[in-house]
Amino acid sequence: MADAMFQSPAFVCRFAPSPNGRLHLGHAFSALVNAEAAGRTGGTFLLRMEDIDATRCRPEHEAAILDDLGWLGIVPAAPPRRQSEHFAEYAAALARLEGMGLVYAAFESRSDIARAVIEGEAASGRAAQRDPDGAPLYPFRRAGVGVAERGRLKAAGTPYVMRLDMAAALEEVGGALSWPEAQDAPEGPCAAIPADPAQWGDVVLARKEVPTSYHLSVVVDDAAQGITHVIRGMDLFHATSVHVLLQRLLGLPTPIYHHHRLILDESGHKLSKSNSATSLAALRAGGATAQDIRRWLDLPASALFPADSPYPTPRM
Ligand code: GLU
Numbered sequence: 309m310a311d312a313m314f315q316s317p318a319f320v321c322r323f324a325p326s327p328n329g330r331l332h333l334g335h336a337f338s339a340l341v342n343a344e345a346a347g348r349t350g351g352t353f354l355l356r357m358e359d360i361d362a363t364r365c366r367p368e369h370e371a372a373i374l375d376d377l378g379w380l381g382i383v384p385a386a387p388p389r390r391q392s393e394h395f396a397e398y399a400a401a402l403a404r405l406e407g408m409g410l411v412y413a414a415f416e417s418r419s420d421i422a423r424a425v426i427e428g429e430a431a432s433g434r435a436a437q438r439d440p441d442g443a444p445l446y447p448f449r450r451a452g453v454g455v456a457e458r459g460r461l462k463a464a465g466t467p468y469v470m471r472l473d474m475a476a477a478l479e480e481v482g483g484a485l486s487w488p489e490a491q492d493a494p495e496g497p498c499a500a501i502p503a504d505p506a507q508w509g510d511v512v513l514a515r516k517e518v519p520t521s522y523h524l525s526v527v528v529d530d531a532a533q534g535i536t537h538v539i540r541g542m543d544l545f546h547a548t549s550v551h552v553l554l555q556r557l558l559g560l561p562t563p564i565y566h567h568h569r570l571i572l573d574e575s576g577h578k579l580s581k582s583n584s585a586t587s588l589a590a591l592r593a594g595g596a597t598a599q600d601i602r603r604w605l606d607l608p609a610s611a612l613f614p615a616d617s618p619y620p621t622p623r624m
Pocket of ligand 1: 324325326358526539540541544
């Protein structure tokens, strides 16, 4: 028993790509930051396939991800958790929130929403409020469609999404929310970051055809996999506000977060899967070694592909 007091606290982290294309240098960086932190702390590195979008995710991409990770020298401690195999768990979480009166079906199409945003801007003379990703907040209100009308629309097969009633959710939680963000290194000291989920409005938690969303499944999975440290790119920093809120509502633990820098192209944009030039596959085919990748990722983005590189310079 006494020994347990001196053991370092558990450190379980994960890399959670969507198998909808080849990994690029940004993914390699995230996977390496995770795997190296697990290595330094004697912790556990897990893998998760975020494959809820059946139209874009493919088994061959999953196989390629495993191959790329192996090539980088990264070995997960267990076979990957596939989100597509856990829809019942997400549906249960959604049902719990529904039982608390915090989610509702919304039937507006994307064009209904776009039109309402434009009309709202014209009527008020002010720009619509946007979420941290730049999308306008849902411009309608839960009260807009009555319960009976919702039942009729569902029965008629009208497409819908399930949205979180943000105001009701915040009222349910009652007080301020925050999350521990590890500074400098994933295992470093934490600062409490105040969460501001309201900036996302009534977020989508599920769709008629897919009973979950990124936000809902990520919190269910991080808890199910016992993740103590969520190490991921800075692009998901603000989404953490929604995740912390969902964790509180669902009675799930809030892990420590560490949002690492992003690998950007020469014009300062995030790397994308649609640009094959920075895919690990292309770099491998061009003769790069795993050591080269590790070395490049230590460099500032502007120096990633020096002119004298022996490898084909990615066009970005
Ligand atoms: N699937 C997400 C991505 O590929 C990562 C989600 C996360 O780490 O929370 O960007």
